[in-house]
Amino acid sequence: xxVNPADRAAAGSAAYGPMSAxxxxxxxxxxxxxxxxxGGHDLLHDLTFSIRRGERVGLxxxxxxxxxxxxxxxxxxxxxxxRVTGSARLAGVEHDVVGARDRELAQVRGNEVSxxxxxxxxxxxxxxxxxxxxxxxIVMHAGRGDRPEAGRGAVRERVATLLDQVGxxxxxxxxxxxxxxxxGGQRQxxxxxxxxxxxxxxxxxxxxxxxxxxxxxxRVLDLIVxxxxxxxxxxxFITHDLSVVATVCERVLVMYGGRIVEAGPVSEVFxxxxxxxxxxxxxxxxxxxxxxLEPLETIPGSVPPAGMFPEGxxxxxxxxxxxxxxxxxxxxxxxxxxxxxxxxxxxxxxx
Amino acid sequence: xxxxxxQPTEAIEGTERVRGPGEVDAVPLVGQPxxxxxxxxxxxxxxxxxxxxxxxALVSFVWTPHDPTLVNAEARLxxxxxxxxxxxxxxxGRDVFSQILVGARTTLFVGVVAVGVxxxxxxxxxxxxxxxxxxxxxxxxxxxxxxxxFPALLLAIMFSAIYGGSTLVAMIAIGIATIPIFARIVxxxxxQVLSSEYIxxxxxxxxxxWAIGLRHVLPNVSxxxxxxxxxxxxxxxxxxxxxxxxxxxxPPPIPSWGRMLQESQELLYSAPRLAFxxxxxxxxxxxxxxxxxxxxxxxxxxxxxxxx
Numbered sequence: 001x002x003v004n005p006a007d008r009a010a011a012g013s014a015a016y017g018p019m020s021a022x023x024x025x026x027x028x029x030x031x032x033x034x035x036x037x038x039g040g041h042d043l044l045h046d047l048t049f050s051i052r053r054g055e056r057v058g059l060x061x062x063x064x065x066x067x068x069x070x071x072x073x074x075x076x077x078x079x080x081x082x083r084v085t086g087s088a089r090l091a092g093v094e095h096d097v098v099g100a101r102d103r104e105l106a107q108v109r110g111n112e113v114s115x116x117x118x119x120x121x122x123x124x125x126x127x128x129x130x131x132x133x134x135x136x137x138i139v140m141h142a143g144r145g146d147r148p149e150a151g152r153g154a155v156r157e158r159v160a161t162l163l164d165q166v167g168x169x170x171x172x173x174x175x176x177x178x179x180x181x182x183x184g185g186q187r188q189x190x191x192x193x194x195x196x197x198x199x200x201x202x203x204x205x206x207x208x209x210x211x212x213x214x215x216x217x218x219r220v221l222d223l224i225v226x227x228x229x230x231x232x233x234x235x236x237f238i239t240h241d242l243s244v245v246a247t248v249c250e251r252v253l254v255m256y257g258g259r260i261v262e263a264g265p266v267s268e269v270f271x272x273x274x275x276x277x278x279x280x281x282x283x284x285x286x287x288x289x290x291x292x293l294e295p296l297e298t299i300p301g302s303v304p305p306a307g308m309f310p311e312g313x314x315x316x317x318x319x320x321x322x323x324x325x326x327x328x329x330x331x332x333x334x335x336x337x338x339x340x341x342x343x344x345x346x347x348x349x350x351x
Numbered sequence: 352x353x354x355x356x357x358q359p360t361e362a363i364e365g366t367e368r369v370r371g372p373g374e375v376d377a378v379p380l381v382g383q384p385x386x387x388x389x390x391x392x393x394x395x396x397x398x399x400x401x402x403x404x405x406x407x408a409l410v411s412f413v414w415t416p417h418d419p420t421l422v423n424a425e426a427r428l429x430x431x432x433x434x435x436x437x438x439x440x441x442x443x444g445r446d447v448f449s450q451i452l453v454g455a456r457t458t459l460f461v462g463v464v465a466v467g468v469x470x471x472x473x474x475x476x477x478x479x480x481x482x483x484x485x486x487x488x489x490x491x492x493x494x495x496x497x498x499x500x501f502p503a504l505l506l507a508i509m510f511s512a513i514y515g516g517s518t519l520v521a522m523i524a525i526g527i528a529t530i531p532i533f534a535r536i537v538x539x540x541x542x543q544v545l546s547s548e549y550i551x552x553x554x555x556x557x558x559x560x561w562a563i564g565l566r567h568v569l570p571n572v573s574x575x576x577x578x579x580x581x582x583x584x585x586x587x588x589x590x591x592x593x594x595x596x597x598x599x600x601x602p603p604p605i606p607s608w609g610r611m612l613q614e615s616q617e618l619l620y621s622a623p624r625l626a627f628x629x630x631x632x633x634x635x636x637x638x639x640x641x642x643x644x645x646x647x648x649x650x651x652x653x654x655x656x657x658x659x
Binding site for chain 1: 484547548553554555558560566573
């Protein structure tokens with residue numbers, strides 16, 4: 001079986017080198033039993049995973065499987081009225097993100113953890129010069145903890161360095177520009193510069209390249225990986241583009257119906273998927289192996305609306321292998337939450 | 352009251368939306384890129400008209416052809432074009448041109464006071480009510496509805512009756528009555544801004560609600576405020592004229608365009624110029640502020656600026 005993303009996985013890890021995590025270090029992000037419900041709908045179920053310093057982890061799944069909600073939950077940005085249980089702890093932060101007050105979270109956001117959003121066209125304030133927006137993030141967290149107080153000149157210098165690091169030419173001119181004067185790719189670089197401004201321990205990217213041109217995509221991905229590598233930051237990369245995950249990440253979490261259904265190293269998950277959902281995702285994105293005369297592989301049906309996922313295995317209503325056994329929640333196969341799957345009829349067993 | 356689900360938030364909340372006098376539509380100004388139209392013309396014409404009013408007010412401090420309050424029985428009811436009195440004199444023999452010059456001060460003063468009061472209170476209230484979730488925002492807006500239901504001129508007359516008739520008192524009253532218009536415009540704009548991704552991004556970067564309100568929401572609703580301010584300025588000028596006409600505004604002998612209009616009414620047939628001149632001054636000033644507001648919005652909103 002020739003799977004396109006898997007080939008990329010091999011090429012990807014060669015391009016960016018092996019993961020530089022230290023095994024016994026406390027993880028940068030440690031999520032345990034995180035569940036979110038809004039308006040009586042259970043949207044995230046019992047998420048457990050952790051990311052270590054320097055690790056790059058992908059979070060994949062179709063639209064509506066809860067990826068973006070997970071990222072918002074990690075930053076405590078869920079809409080009012082969301083009920084959150086479980087815990088999400090960041091290295092260097094005393095309190096749990098879950099249940100923390102907004103004032104406490106404000107010091108963490110942009111400092112310990114920061115985020116790159118999907119849409120670069122709307123992620124910047126249209127009435128502020130982009131340099132000022134980068135500077136704001138620096139000044140806001142300056143003097144806090146071990147960060148030095150920032151003088152005016154030092155901030156301007158830091159802004160120039162950051163813009164230079166994300167590959168923006170003639171930075172003085174860019175810093176004075178308003179967002180509408182920049183292209184989509186340039187804006188996303190500015191957003192990335194803002195996110196990296198305070199060397200966060202964890203960078204969360206929510207489909208950062210989906211809105212970009214393919215050629216620009218590759219450059220921005222490269223900058224993201226370089227950015228986190230230079231800072232030895234952890235990266236949580238949310239996308240539905242499997243080849244991007246294969247290029248950028250070392251580990252992957254497959255999400256469906258608000259649950260993590262499979263997790264493991266990219267090379268393994270993408271070459272030997274165990275959960276039937278992962279298998280379907282890979283088959284659907286395997287363009288090279290597809291017969292041009294045949295219709296492309298798809299996963300039958302569509303993602304149910306929020307809160308309408310079935311009991312037991314969340315995927316069983318769309319799964320060709322589903323039996324009555326799937327009506328109870330399948331157990332996690334692996335010894336750690338980092339590696340395993342939750343499927344009663346895993347793929348690749350009979351082979 | 353049943354509301355259709357597709358209607359905007361205001362309607363769903365179950366409140367009849369009463370449009371205040373001179374309230375401008377908030378929808379097309381925020382978020383939607385729209386084509387620049389006649390930016391140059393309205394800015395220039397409005398700017399010139401407003402500049403003329405300002406210039407007249409400034410000149411009146413150092414020079415007027417005659418003392419505007421000097422009663423001269425020998426020079427009563429001179430016609431326009433008189434060599435000594437360029438725009439003629441009124442029934443007391445006071446120079447009309449001098450009164451118009453000094454009246455421009457009154458006009459600017461009332462506009463600044465009324466818009467200042469309305470803007471300084473209304474804009475923060477609008478932003479706060481948009482950002483505060485729950486009872487606070489609702490309470491503020493219901494209070495605004497209550498205030499809006501009260502006629503502005505009546506409020507001004509009431510204030511004058513209680514605190515004594517003066518331009519300042521009347522204009523503070525007009526300003527207070529205009530607060531809800533600012534609050535509502537700003538609130539609807541702010542709600543739109545708050546739902547945008549850069550606000551989420553700002554929160555994700557750890558910005559406090561205060562900083563978000565001040566640095567991100569306020570600049571993005573400023574175009575609404577500018578347009579509303581120019582409209583409110585024009586309303587205030589008209590209100591002062593109306594109040595002075597009724598005898599509750601600027602007390603004599605301070606010259607005011609509105610009171611000149613009032614004093615001219617008994618001579619409307621014999622000397623219509625006495626009504627026409629201050630009337631034209633009021634009309635041109637109001638037109639000027641409206642055009643200037645339009646032009647400023649089209650010109651200085653960075654979101655409408657062309658890519659360089």
